[in-house]
Amino acid sequence: MNQANVAQRKSEVVIVASAFGADAIRRDGHAVWAAGASRAGACGFEVRRELFRDEAQAQHEALRTLGERIGALGLWAVYSTPASLFAADGSLDDAALTQAIDEAAALGARIVKLQLGGAPDGTATDAATLDRALTAISTSAARVVVENGQLRAGGTIDAFAALFGALPRDARALTMTFDTGNWLWAGESPADAAKRLAPHVTYVHCKAVTGEGARRFATAPAADDAQFAALLALLPRDVPRGIEFPFDAAAPESDAAARVAWLAAA
Template identity: 70%
Template sequence: MQVNEISRIDREGTEVVIVASAFGADSIRRDGHAFWAAAAARAGADGFEVRRELLANEADAQAGSLAQLGDRISALGLWAVYSTPATLFHDDGSLDRAALELAIDEAAALNAHIVKLQLGGTERGVATDPATLDRLMTGIAASKARVVVENGQLKAGGTIGAFDALFAALPDQSGLAMTFDTGNWHWAEQDPLDAARRLAPHVAYVHCKAVMGEGARRFAAAPANGDARFATLLAHLPGDVPRGIEYPFIPGADVSLDADAARQVARIAAF
């Protein structure tokens, strides 16, 4: 039995995904996702999030290349998340059906379990008229992967009210769910705990990170040991959805990158 297999068994519970960017954007672009997916497997992760913006070129986003990457991720004993920076809604609040279709097609090629887009829209929210919602649900119905939208770092696509209004307008079985990013709310000047209380029923995936600094100098960091606020936030979210690590691993003189990744996987699972 491999070390990563032991850690997964001992963990018993929440699945943990390592987001590719946790290894460093430059490292992913230089070495490719498959190289770092192996590091995620060694760390005991259950899944690996492929980031479209970190693919080296457009050729890597073609169906054949994504299928090869998906096969390599699966061979490592991991399942895949496919993340695109594309927004589900245009800047004017209207549905971007083409972006949804492309994300779904690329996720299918990768054989991803989850496909993640940004919400987009305006600071006031997104279109929720019946015709728009029908087109949205028809598009989602074509996806084998779970379709989720993430709260971003801008107020356009990053406010609690925008997500609240969209999910309130959708039927319960719409097929759309949410990636709840614990840190991005701070950039958008929203209260993460209020967001968790209001949006928890719609959350299917959690991006985990703490935030250090203020204003434009904010940056993602690992939650501190005994971080009561972070623990309380997670306690208000579903405990049976995957948690993604989206803060940088920090190797040092006394700890390797692999060792820090393994430590962080265990910590996020245990919070």
């Protein structure tokens, strides 16, 4: 295969801030570690709202400044909020959606990510609710995505399939972040999820998982992890891949550079 074809096969890689360690992000701020992501060769950097030291860092002026610093490093931004699109009773959380869109706009993010949320048996999928959601999403310059979480509520394949199945066929405004590891916390098969949901995936959070039950931990996939490679092969190749597993604390930037290069070509 010639070099041009190899280059065409590479995926954009995003470094999720938490990969450098939550304590480091809270101590130093996102901008310091965005510079590390840039040096590691990443294309994007995911800002995590839950890692802000205080609410002042979530104010629009602070977000604009952070976004400018990320852009000056040659990176584009993802804005991740722990808020959920749907409330615990399954209803749409309009306020959470509006706030996420507004904060992502201040940051200048390309993608804004929320948890799916909802009740254990799913989310509202009636036409009025979905129309309200899509109307709000249409105001967003950033792509709005919902992620599978680690709880049954917002973490089941059926909940995502029901939501996307109820959306108008031409509605691509709402898509998903497919987290390769979170399905296991929710008791779901990542491979089954990929087979059913791949057409709706526009961002992939990459990690392996070690441990059992509630005592599971995110870890880096091994280079020869055939199961992880098979899972990636089920998902779209032309969407960004985010590194959400922890880097080697003793040498985070050199580990980051190696992982970026590996994941781009995996």
